[in-house]
Structures are given as C-alpha cells and as structure tokens.
Amino acid sequence: MSKINPFQPNSPVAPGMFAGRLDEIQALEKGLEQTKYSNPMHFLVTGERGIGKSSLLNYLKPLADGSIKSPDFERFNYILISIAISERMSLVTLIKLIERNIKRQVGKVEKVRNFLDDTWEFIQRIKVMDSGVDKEQSSEDPDLIIDDLAYSLSRTCSRLTAPEKDEERKDGIVFFIDEADNASPELRIGYFFKVLTELLQQNGCNNIMFLAAGLPDVTEKLYSSHESSLRIFSQLKIKELSPEDRYYVIDRGVEEGNRVNDEKTTITREGKEHISTLSEGYPHFIQQFSYSAFEFNNDGEISAEDVLSGAFNPGGALDAIGSRYYASRYHEQIKSDEYREVLSIMAENMNAWTTKKYIKEKFSGSEQTLNNALQALTSRKIILRNQSKRGEYRLQQKGFALWIKLFGERKK
Ligand SMILES: Nc1ncnc2c1ncn2[C@@H]1O[C@H](COP(=O)(O)OP(=O)(O)OP(=O)(O)O)[C@@H](O)[C@H]1O
Ligand SMILES: [Mg+2]
Structure with a gap:
C-alpha cells in the first residue's frame, strides 16, 4: 500500500508544520494590533525563491481573521484581501480584484451589499480599452482611479469598523499582496502604494494594513516607480531556518x-x-x-x-528542486559548459564574494573565456560584480548556489 507523503515541497507549508519566523510573526502581530487601534503599519516581506514568503503570509491569515487566537493579543477580526500580482496585471484588474474580494466577504447581507454596490460604483464607469496582448488599459487617468479607490476603501472600512445595527464589527482590512515582484512597470506598484496609503490617511481611514511579499528585487521595482514608496513599509527579510x-x-x-x-x-x-x-x-x-x-x-x-x-x-x-526553480537558468540561459564550470567554482563559496584570481586558478579554460563568462553571467544578473572592490564576483542567490554545489557533488 502506498503511503501518504506528509512533506510538501510544492506548496506553502500547512500551519501544523510551520517552523520558526518568531521575530517576523511578532512584528506582524504588532502591526495588526497597531492597525486595529488606528495606527496603521505596512510590511514588505522579501526573500529568495522558496525561502517561505507565502508560507509566512498564510500563517498570518487565520490570526488576522480570528480563526485562531494569538497568545499575546485579543482575537483579531479583520477582513482579508488576498491577491497575487501577475506579470500582466493592470491597475484596473487589480482594483476589480479588490472590489470582488470585499464584496465576496462582506456582501452577504442585503443592506451591506447595497451599500457596497453604491460605494464601488466608480468601477462600472471605468472604460477599458483592449491594448493588445491580454492587457487591459483604462482610458482614465490612473490618479483618478486611485483616488476613487481610496475613497471607496475608506468608506468601506468606516462601515466595517463602525457598523450599523445588527452588523458585525471588524478591526479593519488586511491586504495580502503576494508575488509583488511580478508587477509590470505599467502597474507602477510603488506609486500605487504610496499614493493610496496617503489618500487613505487623508480620508481618515486608519485601519488598513498592507502586507506585500516578493523576491528581493521587489524593492527596486517599488523604488523605481516611486522613490519614497519603500518608506511606507517595514521590511522583513526572510532567511534560512535555524x-x-x-x-x-x-x-x-x-x-x-x-x-x-x-x-x-x-x-x-x-x-x-x-x-x-x-x-x-x-x-x-x-x-x-x-x-x-x-x-x-x-x-x-x-x-x-x-x-x-x-x-x-x-x-x-x-532534480525536483532544479526543475522547479533553477534548471532553466542553468541549462537554457547558460549554454556553455565553461560558463557552468565558472558557476560551480563560485558555488563552492555559496554566494560570498570570490576573486577572479581564485576562479582563474581553478578554471580549466583560457583567461579570455573566463572574462567572457564573467561578463555574460553578470549581464544576465546570475552573478553580481562587487561595486566597491574590483575583480570580485558572487552568485546572486544562495539557494541557486546551494543547488549548483550539491549538483556538482552528485558526480563524485
Ligand atoms: N516556516 C516554514 N516551515 C516549514 N516549511 C516551510 C516554511 N516556510 C516555507 N516552507 C516550505 O518551503 C517551500 C517554499 O515555501 P513558500 O512557497 O512559502 O516560499 P516562497 O518564498 O513563497 O517561494 P516563491 O518565491 O517561489 O514564491 C514550501 O515547500 C513550504 O512548505
Ligand atoms: Mg511564494
């Protein structure tokens, strides 16, 4: 008889097997507490592929909506909005997803449903043009759309936190925005967060928390679409487990x-x-x-x-890890065995800085080939060049380094 395998390499971990992250959970719970009492906090969870970002978000959800009580706080009672950003997502789609999530969760009572239909009516007015390749583009100014969104969200949140008779009171709204690194430049995600959080505040809405997660380069995406957008967030960098x-x-x-x-x-x-x-x-x-x-x-x-x-x-x-995360980069983006040799030499030091001199001593090819390899790998962002020390390079991701290293050991 075949046994059920309890380990889950392909999906975020079930709460019962979730390990560690005590500091992060504490910070997030504190954020929930602060936001509940009208001092909103926002978080950006960053880390490499497979380090556990989505698992951390999922762990927080039952605490935030009160399915589970945290030992340190009263039971929370938030409305949750979970969205994963895709590469093609437009601002209009993002806003429609928010509306849909809210209506699904609180629109069960007719009175509230009517209120929501009225409050989110602006969405019906947004005219959408088809701008090719699955992209919806609105003809309306994004600033106007975000302004409408902020207004509708504020009204919704006020109603939830100060409900009418017979309606359940909520602590506010928590947004779980995963895969934020997927955001296209057109979505201007940094600008979105910056303007939206400011408008919410202006509208007197202080019970909304944003929790975004993504690969480390999400910080550059945020920065490039609005220089001060990073300041909204407390950043939680996820590391290896002890x-x-x-x-x-x-x-x-x-x-x-x-x-x-x-x-x-x-x-x-x-x-x-x-x-x-x-x-x-x-x-x-x-x-x-x-x-x-x-x-x-x-x-x-x-x-x-x-x-x-x-x-x-x-x-x-x-093989499983490779095909899930790294093999395409290793085999398709890097066609030459010599380039792979350079990576293997570097991976012995994981993702620590390695001098070209060190690589050269171990490398079987010519210096010219090594130069070409370093050039090509740098331009593909597989390795990084040390900006403050000439002739030093390192692998961008520790997980990738570990996989290459172990892959090399297999042959032995
Ligand atoms: N705290 C944890 N305890 C136990 N297992 C974990 C933990 N965090 C993550 N995992 C496991 O590690 C794997 C990757 O987790 P997860 O999908 O959350 O990572 P991620 O950072 O969101 O990855 P990606 O960058 O691909 O979105 C999964 O198999 C998950 O079960
Ligand atoms: Mg994830």
Whole structure:
C-alpha cells in the first residue's frame, strides 16, 4: 500500500508544520494590533525563491481573521484581501480584484451589499480599452482611479469598523499582496502604494494594513516607480531556518505521516542531520529532501542512506528542486559548459564574494573565456560584480548556489 507523503515541497507549508519566523510573526502581530487601534503599519516581506514568503503570509491569515487566537493579543477580526500580482496585471484588474474580494466577504447581507454596490460604483464607469496582448488599459487617468479607490476603501472600512445595527464589527482590512515582484512597470506598484496609503490617511481611514511579499528585487521595482514608496513599509527579510527549526519541520512531518498512515515511519538522528546539513536551512530544500527520503525509504525507518539516495538519485530531490526553480537558468540561459564550470567554482563559496584570481586558478579554460563568462553571467544578473572592490564576483542567490554545489557533488 502506498503511503501518504506528509512533506510538501510544492506548496506553502500547512500551519501544523510551520517552523520558526518568531521575530517576523511578532512584528506582524504588532502591526495588526497597531492597525486595529488606528495606527496603521505596512510590511514588505522579501526573500529568495522558496525561502517561505507565502508560507509566512498564510500563517498570518487565520490570526488576522480570528480563526485562531494569538497568545499575546485579543482575537483579531479583520477582513482579508488576498491577491497575487501577475506579470500582466493592470491597475484596473487589480482594483476589480479588490472590489470582488470585499464584496465576496462582506456582501452577504442585503443592506451591506447595497451599500457596497453604491460605494464601488466608480468601477462600472471605468472604460477599458483592449491594448493588445491580454492587457487591459483604462482610458482614465490612473490618479483618478486611485483616488476613487481610496475613497471607496475608506468608506468601506468606516462601515466595517463602525457598523450599523445588527452588523458585525471588524478591526479593519488586511491586504495580502503576494508575488509583488511580478508587477509590470505599467502597474507602477510603488506609486500605487504610496499614493493610496496617503489618500487613505487623508480620508481618515486608519485601519488598513498592507502586507506585500516578493523576491528581493521587489524593492527596486517599488523604488523605481516611486522613490519614497519603500518608506511606507517595514521590511522583513526572510532567511534560512535555524537547525532547531529544520529538525522541527522534519519531526512534525514524520508525526503527520504517522497520523494519516497505518504503516509507521521513524527517522534516525543521522537522517535528520543529513537533511539539515544538505538543506542549509532552505525551507524548500528541507521539504524536498524530506519528501524524497520518505519516498525512498521502504523499511519503516528513514536512514542517512535513504536521505542521500532520495537527494542525489536521478529523479530525486535535486532534480525536483532544479526543475522547479533553477534548471532553466542553468541549462537554457547558460549554454556553455565553461560558463557552468565558472558557476560551480563560485558555488563552492555559496554566494560570498570570490576573486577572479581564485576562479582563474581553478578554471580549466583560457583567461579570455573566463572574462567572457564573467561578463555574460553578470549581464544576465546570475552573478553580481562587487561595486566597491574590483575583480570580485558572487552568485546572486544562495539557494541557486546551494543547488549548483550539491549538483556538482552528485558526480563524485
Ligand atoms: N516556516 C516554514 N516551515 C516549514 N516549511 C516551510 C516554511 N516556510 C516555507 N516552507 C516550505 O518551503 C517551500 C517554499 O515555501 P513558500 O512557497 O512559502 O516560499 P516562497 O518564498 O513563497 O517561494 P516563491 O518565491 O517561489 O514564491 C514550501 O515547500 C513550504 O512548505
Ligand atoms: Mg511564494
């Protein structure tokens, strides 16, 4: 009989297996508390692919809407609006999504539904032109649209926080805006946040919190569309999980597996150590190595060998991680074996600065080829050139470095 694998390398983690992030959760809960008492705070969660941004957002949702009570605060009672930004999303689509989310959640009572229809009536007036390639462009000035949005949101939020008779009182609204790095330049996301938060404040609306998440380059996107937009947000940079947190994830996973399967599974101390070390704390590596070890094990006890086979065998964890996150960059964007050799040499130092001299000593090709490689990899933003120290380079992403490093070890 096949066993249900409790590890989830392909989706944000279930609350029961969620590990760590105590400081971030504390900061976010404090933000909820402040916003509830009319001192709104906004957060920007940044971190590499697969580091756990969406998982953190998902963890906060049941706390924010009161499905779960946080030990440190009274039960919150927010309306949640969850939106993932896509590359093609226009301002009009974004605003329509906001409207739709609000109506879905609070428009069940007829009286409130009528109020919402009235308050969000401006959306019906926005004329949309088809500007090709799936893009909707409004003929109306974006400033006017944002102004209308701010007004409608403020009215909605006032009604929620100071409701009429028989209506439930809410703490306010929390926006969860994931994948913000996808925002196209036309969406002008920095400008959007900056202007919207200022207008909300002017309209006396102080119970709305924005929580945005994205890859580290989201900060440049925000900055380039409005220089001071970053100042709205407290930034939470998500890092690797500590060894204790890694063990916690593995233990909870094994427990969960034993809860749902008749056949019981254990894991040896060495098995856990291997997952912890190989993953270097990258959550998606932990989940994938654990998943593959669980799959590979066939005697009820996950041993160090199961972990290694699950990780390095063809079709195992490294292949899965590669095809999910990195392989296209490694195999398609980097066509030459020599360039890949340069990356492998650099990956030995993970994403720390590495001198060209060091690379040259280990590199099998000519200096000219090395120069070309460094040039090409820099222009593709796969590696970074040290602006303050000549002749130093590093890999942009630690997760990518780890994958290349482990990939190299497979051959040995
Ligand atoms: N705190 C955590 N505890 C346990 N597992 C986690 C944690 N955070 C993330 N994971 C696991 O790591 C993987 C990636 O998580 P998630 O999708 O949240 O990352 P992300 O930063 O949103 O990635 P992306 O950049 O692709 O959107 C998932 O398998 C998830 O289950
Ligand atoms: Mg995500």
